[in-house]
Amino acid sequence: MRLSTIAGVASAGRPPLEVEYLVVAGGGGGGSGDDSLGSGGGGGAGGMRTGTFTLSISTNYSVAIGGGGAGAPALANGSNGGTSTFNTISNSGGGRGAGRGGNATVGGSGGGGFRNGGSAAGTSGQGNAGNNSGGGGGKGAAATGRNGGTGAAFYGVYYAGGGAAGRYPSASYSGGNGGGGNSNASGATNKGGGGGGGDGEFGYNSAGRSGGSGVVILRYPVSYTISLGAGVSGSTTTSGAEKITTITSGSGNVSWS
Numbered sequence: 001m002r003l004s005t006i007a008g009v010a011s012a013g014r015p016p017l018e019v020e021y022l023v024v025a026g027g028g029g030g031g032s033g034d035d036s037l038g039s040g041g042g043g044g045a046g047g048m049r050t051g052t053f054t055l056s057i058s059t060n061y062s063v064a065i066g067g068g069g070a071g072a073p074a075l076a077n078g079s080n081g082g083t084s085t086f087n088t089i090s091n092s093g094g095g096r097g098a099g100r101g102g103n104a105t106v107g108g109s110g111g112g113g114f115r116n117g118g119s120a121a122g123t124s125g126q127g128n129a130g131n132n133s134g135g136g137g138g139k140g141a142a143a144t145g146r147n148g149g150t151g152a153a154f155y156g157v158y159y160a161g162g163g164a165a166g167r168y169p170s171a172s173y174s175g176g177n178g179g180g181g182n183s184n185a186s187g188a189t190n191k192g193g194g195g196g197g198g199d200g201e202f203g204y205n206s207a208g209r210s211g212g213s214g215v216v217i218l219r220y221p222v223s224y225t226i227s228l229g230a231g232v233s234g235s236t237t238t239s240g241a242e243k244i245t246t247i248t249s250g251s252g253n254v255s256w257s
Contacts, residue, residue, distance in 0.1 A: 013223075014221065014223045014224070015221045015223070016054055017054065017055045017056065017057060017220060017221070017224055017256055018052055018053070018054050018055075018220065018221070019052065019053050019054075019055050019218050019219070019220045019256075020050070020051070020052045020218070020219040020220070021050065021051060021052070021053065021086050021087075021089065021216065021217065021218055021219075022048070022049075022050050022154045022159070022215070022216065022217040023047075023048070023049050023050075023084050023085070023086050023089050023091050023214075023216050024046050024047070024048045024084060024091065024159045024160055024191065024192035024214045024215050024216070025046030025047045025048070025066040025081055025082065025083055025084040025091040025092055025093045025094065025107075025108050025126075025192055025214045026046045026065075026066035026067045026068045026069060026081030026082040026083075026084065026093045026094065026192060026211055026212065026213050026214045027043050027044070027045050027046045027068050027069065027081045027093070027094040027136075027160075027163065027179070027180075027181075027187040027191075027192045027193045027194040027195060027211025027212045027213075027214075028043030028044045028045075028046075028068075028069045028078055028079070028080050028081045028093060028094030028095045028096045028097060028105070028107050028109075028111050028136065028163070028194050028195065028211045029043050029068065029069035029070045029071040029072060029078030029079045029080075029081075029096055029097065029195045029208055029209070029210050029211050030042050030043045030071050030072065030078050030096075030097040030136075030163050030166070030181065030194070030195035030196050030197040030198060030208030030209045030210075030211075031072045031076070031077050031078050031096065031097035031098045031099030031100075031102065031104070031111070031112075031114055031197050031198065031208045032071075032072040032073065032074050032076050032077075032099040032100065032197075032198040032206065032207050032208045033099075033166040033167075033168065033197060033198035033199045033200030033201070033206050033208075034099075034100040034200050035200050035201060037100060037114075037115055037200065038114060038115035038134075038168050038200045039114075039115075039134060039146070039165045039166030039167060039168035039183070039197050039198065039199060039200040039201075040072060040078075040097055040098070040099050040114060040134070040165065040166045040197030040198040040199075040200065040206075040208045041078075041097030041098040041099070041104050041111055041112030041113050041114050041118075041119070041130065041134045041135075041136065041165055041197050042097045042111070042112040042130070042134060042135050042136035042143070042146075042148050042162055042163030042164045042165050042173075042175065042180070042181065042194050042195065042196055042197045043069060043071075043078050043081070043094050043095070043096055043097045043111050043112075043136045043162070043163040043181075043187065043194030043195040043196075043197075043208070043211045044081075044094035044095040044096075044097075044104070044107045044108065044109035044110045044111045044112075044120070044122065044127065044130055044136040044137045044138075044162055044163070044194050045094045045108060045109040045127055045136065045137065045138045045139055045148075045149070045151060045159075045160035045161055045162050045163075045176065045178065045179075045180065045187075045192055045193060045194050046066060046081045046084065046091065046092075046093050046094045046107070046108045046109070046127075046160055046192030046193075046211070046212075046214050047084075047091030047092045047093070047094070047107070047108020047109070047122075047123055047126030047127050047139075047160075047192075048091065048108065048126060048127065048139040048151070048152060048159055048160040048192060049089055049091055049125060049126060050154060051089070053087055055087075055256065057224070057255075057256050057257055058255060058256075058257060059255060059256075060229070060253035060254070060255050061086065061087045061253060061254055061255065062085060062086070062087065062251075062252075062253055063085060063086050063087075063216055063232060063247055063251065063252065063253065063254050064083065064084060064085045064250070064251035064252075065082075065084055065213060065214050065215065065216060065247060065248065065249050065250060065251070066081055066082025066083045066084040066091075066093050066192075066213065066214040067081070067082040067213050067214075068081055068082075068186070068187055068189075068192075068195065068210045068211035068212045068213045068214075069081040069082070069093060069094065069096055069195065069210065069211040070210055071186070071195050071198070071207050071208035071209040071210045071211075072096075072097070072099045072198065072207055072208035073207050074198075074206070074207055076099045076100070076102065077096050077097070077098055077099045077102040077103070077104075077105075077208075078096035078097045078098075078099070078111065078195060078208045078211075079096050080092075080093045080094065080095055080096050080105055080107050081093025081094040081107065081108070081192070081194075081211045081214070082213075082214070084192075084214035084215070084216060086216050086218070091108055091126050091214075092107050092108040092123050092126060093107055093108060093211075093214075094107040094108050094109050094111070094127070094136065094137075094162075094192065094194050094211055095107030095108075095109065095110045095111035095120045095122075095130065095136070095137075096111045097111040097112050097114075097130070097134070097136055097163060097165075097194070097195070097197050097208055098111060098112065098113050098114035098117075098118045098119070099114055099198070099208060100114060102114065102118070103117075103118035103120070104118050104119050104120040104130050104136075105120050106120045106121050106122070106123065107120070107122065107123065107127070108122060108123055108126040108127040108139075108160070108192075109122040109123075109126070109127030109128050109129070109130070109136060109137035109138055109139060109149065109160065109162055109194070110122045110127070110128070110129045110130040110136070110137045111130045111136050111137075111194070112130040112131055112132075112133070112134040112135045112136045112137075112143055112146075112148075112162070112163070112165055112197065113130065113131065113132040113133065113134060114134070115134075117132060118132070119131050119132045119143075122137045122142075126139070127139045127160060128140075128141055128142040128143075128149050128162075129142045129143070129149075130142075130143050130149075130162065131143035131144060131145060131146070131149075133145045133146050133165065134146045134164070134165025134166070134173075134197055135147045135148045135149060135162055135163075135164055135165055135173070135176075136148050136149065136162035136163040136164075136176075136180065136194035137149040137162045137194075138150045138151045138152075138160055138161045138162040138176035138177075138178060138180060138194075139151050139152040139159065139160035139161075139178065140152040140158075140160075140161075140176070140177075140178070141176075143162050143176075145173075146164060146165035146171075146173040147164055147165075147173050147174050147175075147176070148161055148162030148163050148164045148173075148174065148175040148176035148180035148181075148193075148194055148196075149161070149162040149176045149180075150162075150176040150177045150178065151176050151177055151178020151179065151180065151191075151193070152178065154217065158177045158178035158179070158191075159178045159179060159191045159192055159193075159215070160176075160178050160179070160191070160192045160193065161175055161176030161177050161178030161179050161180030161187075161191070161193045161194070162175065162176040162180045162193075162194045163175050163176075163180050163181040163187055163193065163194030163195045163196045163197065163209070163211065164176075164180065164181065164182050164183050164196050164197065165183065165196075165197045166183045166184050166196065166197035166198045166199040166200055166206065166208070167183045167184065167199040167200070167201050168199065168200040168201050169200075169201050170201060172184075173196075175187070175193060175194065175196060176193070176194075178191055178192075178193060179191030179192065179193025179212050180193040180194050180196075181193060181194060181195045181196030181209050181211075181212075182196050183196050183197065183199060184196050184197070184198060184199045184206060184209060185209055186209040186210045186211070186212065187209070187210065187211040187212030188212040189212050189213050190212065190213055190214070190215040190246075190248050191212050191215065192211070192212055192213070192214045192215065193211065193212040194211050194212075195208060195209040195210045195211040195212075196208070196209045197209075213248075213249070215246065215247065215248060216234075216246075216247040217244065217245070217246050217247070218244070218245045218247070218254075219242050219243070219244050219245075220242065220243055220245075220256070221241065221242065221243070222238060222240075222241050222242055222243050224243070224256045224257070225256065225257050226243070226245050226254055226255070226256050227254065227255050227256070227257065228245075228247070228252075228254055229252040229253040229254060229255070230252055231250045231251055231252035232247060232249075232250045232251065232252040232253070232254060233247070233248055233249045233250050234246050234247035234248055234249075235248075
């Protein structure tokens with residue numbers, strides 16, 4: 001006999017369908033550098049949140065993975081990252097890094113400024129602010145100087161690190177632990193890292209780099225089976241008494257049986 005799971009009541013012989021989630025939005029793109037003025041600001045990390053839902057079987061729950069924001073073309077600003085969602089959780093993409101003549105934008109974490117101006121704040125509960133000197137904010141901490149802010153760990157793996165400012169005049173800077181792009185480097189795929197700012201040295205007005213795409217990770221009792229709807233891509237592994245589903249792209253619905 002099979003019984004439904006509703007509001008934390010277990011099916012026959014099974015624990016409640018408690019689903020622990022990680023939701024990370026796409027990182028913001030870095031701003032471009034200018035050889036006569038300075039380096040581009042790093043993109044902010046995508047918004048990151050964790051928690052637990054008690055869900056029901058045979059019920060659709062929405063999910064979407066935000067893409068990384070595009071890096072800025074020469075002498076321009078980057079683009080914000082895309083929103084990632086699961087059920088009632090919706091996280092903002094990382095804010096763009098500033099390029100010449102522009103400002104960074106607010107996001108899950110805020111983008112870094114261009115030449116000591118125009119950094120942006122993060123969203124409460126999702127991330128932290130960028131820095132006026134160019135570092136993009138991360139989930140774990142605000143940016144410091146031209147380095148990206150550190151991300152935060154989920155089961156020992158870091159996500160949502162901020163992007164670094166580009167090189168100017170010659171030093172290279174580090175993205176935040178959790179996929180943040182170093183100077184003139186993109187954020188890591190499926191970690192929501194901010195893109196690195198473009199270099200502003202040696203006669204180059206280099207473009208900013210793209211932010212990393214987001215991810216949704218779901219952990220739940222091994223006795224349940226997840227179904228990924230059309231348009232949703234991911235994979236499932238088993239670890240002890242849990243299954244772990246990592247959703248890496250797309251949007252649609254998931255359900256359990």
